[in-house]
Amino acid sequence: MASSPSGVHLVGSICGAETATESFKKCIAAFPARLRRLPDGEPASRNNFVGWQRSVFSHAPFMLEEYDAQNDVIKKPTATPAEIAEVVNNLPPLNLRYDEFGLESYAEFRRLRAEGIIPQGVRFLVCVPTVYCVMSLLRAEYAAAIEPLYTDALIGCLKRLEAEIPHEDLAFQVDVAAEPMLIKAEPGTVIYHFEQYWEGDAFTGSMERVASLVRSVAPDVDVGLHICYGDMGHKHFIEPVDTADIVKISNTVAAESNRVLNWVHFPVPKSRDDDAYFAPLVGLNAGEETEFYVGLVHPNDEAGTMKRLIAATKYLKGKKFGVATECGLGRALTEYFDSIARISSGISTVI
Template sequence: MASNSVRGVHLVGSVCLPSTEEVFRQVTSHLPNRLRRIPDGETQHRQAFTFFQQGAFSAAPEVLKKYDASFNVAPSEPVSAEQLAAVVEKLRGEDVMRTRYDTHAIESYATFCQLRDEGVIPAGVRFQVSLPCPVDVVVLVAEPYQAALEPLYEAALVRDLKKIEASIPAHDLAIQWDVASPFAMMEGVVWPHFAPYVADANQHIKDMAVRLGSAVSPGVELGFHFCYGDIGHRHFVEPKDLGRIVDVAADIFARIDRPINWIHVSAPKDRTDEAYFAPLQRLPLGATELYLGVVQPRDEEGTRRRIAAAAKVLQNRGFGVATECGMGRTPPEDFVPTMEVAAAVAAPIS
């Protein structure tokens, strides 16, 4: 039986299924009347979060970090001012750096519409596009180039956001900004990817999030996914509590002059204590939907313990549930058990 405080399920983005159509069919079947939005699952080459974004730098491949078989990063070679300027020039221009998020979204939306016409996807459910914050991509770039290339990548990302908005009606579209690697930088986790390349990582990331949220057009839904990553099913660092996430979210709420329709926050599997969720008390949610990443496959009991701890903190404030992060790197055999737990603990939204 679902908790009285829990209504609805959120899908963060990636799903461990082979195709967009399979994602749409499977999640609507397993989560009836529990989804306000559905992503395309970021299937196939997109399942490893932002790694496919290395292609955005194809005009200057020398800027990318070099990894060995153990995922260690080779030391960066020194770069002269002239070399840096030459790379920036190669990657400048609207037709050079392409994220392809627009291409994938527009193709997947056609499938979304077809399945909605067939009655597979309920009317009123929005098509969700999850986009990374620039830091989550620039961590793939070698350190000497990061600060110079971040603004170029952000501009490319916003250009492709606008192409998505031009191709998908606002009443059908929901944009989620994913914020993961920034929390590693703010926590001071450097190896293997996250050495800060700005003087004040906290302020830099807050300002970035405000710009990204403000770039989403009126009428398009806006959400944020905040987490501590998933490398080998481990976080960059185990957070003490949700304090740092709440600080970033509260800053966004204060400075974005448009509705924020939802936020998703991660919850480690072993945190069933109220202390982890306590910072949520100071988040001015208002009408914003809150989704907690408490769902774990084959662990309905533990999921309910995490829900109970959060419910005590949030008191009469309802919330929905989700997995900690995207499911792109989840073993396929865990997909159905994950959906079963989510459906068991969350009531329908209507």
């Protein structure tokens, strides 16, 4: 197994790209022979992660969490069971549009590949959130009732994409971007708006949901995880103490989904180049086929990136691994892109 990183993973969104075509060209040029999978950059309205999914519930905006100027949740009286039932009974079909945008971008992906711009063998990457990520936008009492409907709609999007895109061209990334805060919250507390709305253990319930989504993907379609601690205002909602939760999430989802996890991406805070952060990685057992993408590349920080890489490599021996940034680049300053591309390509080998 390689002792140096092979390839680069792009988490999803790309800064400065207004269209999928622009993003595809920008990334292929910036990361030559480094990409196994290529996202469309989540341009325009989709560059705010799941924020644009609020429009799915525009018919009933009272279900959505509201925030004050400090981004704290504005508390409202809890809806009654009768009020919730009335909303659910009158709910129109949920149009998430992940399939619509995916097919539109894939048409450009295929065109650029035919022109020789996108290399053969690179898969088209579609990034989707966990259902819990989106349900966190809703008031908790409504989230519990809407979750089954949203789950069916999201899986429906995946199945449409699987039906219309050749499986050898397709990859799905499940963005596990709210669960880490939920499982770290002390009993009776809520971190931002990540509130539990089901009975039982937070970790068990959330991982069952992630594994079920992963399990729904066809065996010959690549699927991976992006594990995240948030990127609001370029800050994590909480700072990870080490990689223990990343290992626990990866191993649990791999075991419960009953299929290959093709990759796992996880963040490395800029300040962490110490053994204590990376040491839990020796416990990774997601599978021999799984690639691990270490989000240790920070812009304009070649020296720090090398320190983080040296530390991570010690605990990833025997694993397939590559490099990445901590999170998507949709909210990053455009001027950081060239630095990220140069550092990433400089420390990784071609695939």
